[in-house]
Amino acid sequence: MNFGWREGNQIRLLENGEQFFPRVFGAIQRAQRSVLLETFILFEDEVGKALHEVLIDAAQRGVKIEMMVDGYGSPNLSDEFVTSLTTLGVRFIYYDPRPLVMGMRTNVFRRLHRKIVVVDEAVAFVGGINFSAEHNTSYGPEAKQDYAVEVKGPIVEDITRFVQQAIGSEQVTRRWWGHRSHQPARNSTPGDAQALFVHRDNDEHRDDIEKHYLEMLQKAKQDVIIANAYFFPGYRLLREMRNSAQRGVRVRLIVQGEPDMPIVKVGAELLYNYLVDAGVEVYEYCRRPLHGKIAVMDQQWSTVGSSNLDPLSLSLNLEANLIIHDRQFNQTLRDNLEQLLSKDCVRVQDDRLPPRTWWHLTKSVIVFHFLRHFPAIAGWLPAHTPRLSLMKPPVQPEMETQDRIEADNEGAKS
Template sequence: MVIFFLIILFIILWALIDFKLGRHFHIKRILKQEFPFRKSTITLFNTGQKLYDDLFQQIEKATKHVHILFYILKDDKVSEAFLELLMDKAKQGLEVRLLLDRIGSNKLSKKKMKELRENGVFFTFCHIPKFPFYFYSLNERNHRKISVIDGKVGYIGGFNIGREYIGQDPKLGDWRDYHLRIEGEGVQDLQKQFLHDWEDSTKERLHLNDLYFPPLLTGEILHKFVPTDGAYLQHIFQELIQTAKEELIIGTPYFIPGKTIFNDLIEAANRGVVVKIIVPMKADHFFVREAAFPYFKQLLEAGCKVYRYYYGFFHAKVIVKDGQICDIGTANFDKRSLYLNHEINCLIYDQPFVQLVKSTLEKDLDFAEELTLEDLKKRSLLQRGKEKISTILSKFL
């Protein structure tokens, strides 16, 4: 028994040291990245079926190359149809590259990987856990979702590939998420980011090849992409919060902001900003819902509004500031996205489009229940106990 506890203690100590040193060396080597302002045509999708219909159609129409990066690809009929489409395009002679996060897409079988490669798809995993900092690298995941078709059409947002994202998981119901289609100048930046991640995983340098960067038209919507690699996302969120003057709407499936951003939200409310936070009523992972509750009491007392979306699962990652700027991307409003995951967000500065996003969020609020201080008082001892555990684990949820 003593030996057992010593082994457990050793594993815990090793994990703590591994994580701390891994984080230290990661921060030392990364640089802040930011693409320039671009003008593109942008389309908003908030249902998986409409996104899949559009994405699959664009892939079918591709004539040169298809580049796909997802965090999660499930082992189901939807994923199977997606992979069959990619293999069909590769057999037609197109360059097809598929990049998946090793942990997020762990359901992909060796048989399917072999089939993809045998049918001409260039496939690899990214962010494979490795030594010397195995525990840290296990948690440092590529959470980006990027699709680029012929270098002319790009996609970015919260959807992955699987049946749950089109509402076919009975436990979660309808899936609400926000995803963007980009046509115009901005596509080159999505292409650059994909090729950067591809090089990071394969050592294959493709970003200087003009083949992947065709001439692009200028659109009407001003925007810029901001990739983050486990750092600097906090600065983006803070700037939006600290400069808000009238209203701040935050949609996120996981609300675990940490002390610094939490204090910024309280200060915003204290200076008169209307702060609205939309989170899901349901949970798709253990403890993530409970991890949000320790923040809610002070937010409500400061005058913030918290709404819980009950019509299915709310997975959108979106911030709207003063009806003038919005942020849509892959990053959740939680510690994992802030300090561990590799993400990419799109800041949009076009007022008509921002108003479209805001009105879409307001429609989602029609299917959300406002949380009150009275609701918090009614929490059971079991619920409160789970919140204590979730607070301890919050960095890794």
């Protein structure tokens, strides 16, 4: 599917679970016709149970619910959790579930990493927030800093059709979007309240999100802020960041200073010298783990979504971002990032850069090229086509079915 820019949208920034979950759950509680949901992680914790409750209530009201969760990211949902939904007619789909091998998950690559909710084809949520308690600040020091957007307007139609096709919905209608395109959709007259839905897959849209980042950096005139949890992009994006800084654009990068996985910081540090030498300002967010995937450019361009700037998101995972042209939203997101920079970030100065030795340079080159070619290496492993597994409602026991038939017959006689 290819999409174009849509005008006349209403876009609200949602920060962390405290803002995100009430808006999503409230929308589902008001649903009258349909709910579409995709997520990487759905845990059976307080957040997952709250989602489960509003979905159960909606299904009992007759709302059509279709949801898909990733088989790697959500491996431990109980049978009771799932069957209580499917019994009420909910289409519950696992994306590429795989059995454990020696107690370990094997379906590591080509994950469904999108986080999308659409209610009544009227309001949509897109971003990086999963359905787990670790996105609430009350979770503690390991709570994740993250973002999503709530959107209303014409762009919701594009998001709806995309999710319907992704989960094999019976409602999906084929449209003219299906032609192949090798260029990102361009907006010749950027204005306000405009949005573009961009996704990444392993077929026709392998680098669409990356292309929009590259185009943004090429067009930047004043200021760019990128906040990305897992930052290890390819050479093209690193080069454009350097080029922007060297022609006078203020380029600021926010990465994890308190990472949820130590390897994340190790990988990012390999790039510090290359970026800082060209004038890119690098900051580490140190309050808690950063999970955001957001950026702003100048006074108008913004993006919020699920895509990191690393080999998994840029080359393997299924991702979705919203590209936004809107001055008011840009300012809202910019103000949020400026607050993070001033209160919770530490700038990587010369005295904090990795040592400039031949050993460090050699290590950086080897590790960089290994990680950048990792998707291709993963492709050499035994390949399979990711499959969708529809969870069917439980079969009623034969005795229970017979009792119901007999009761119906008795009722008919009387």
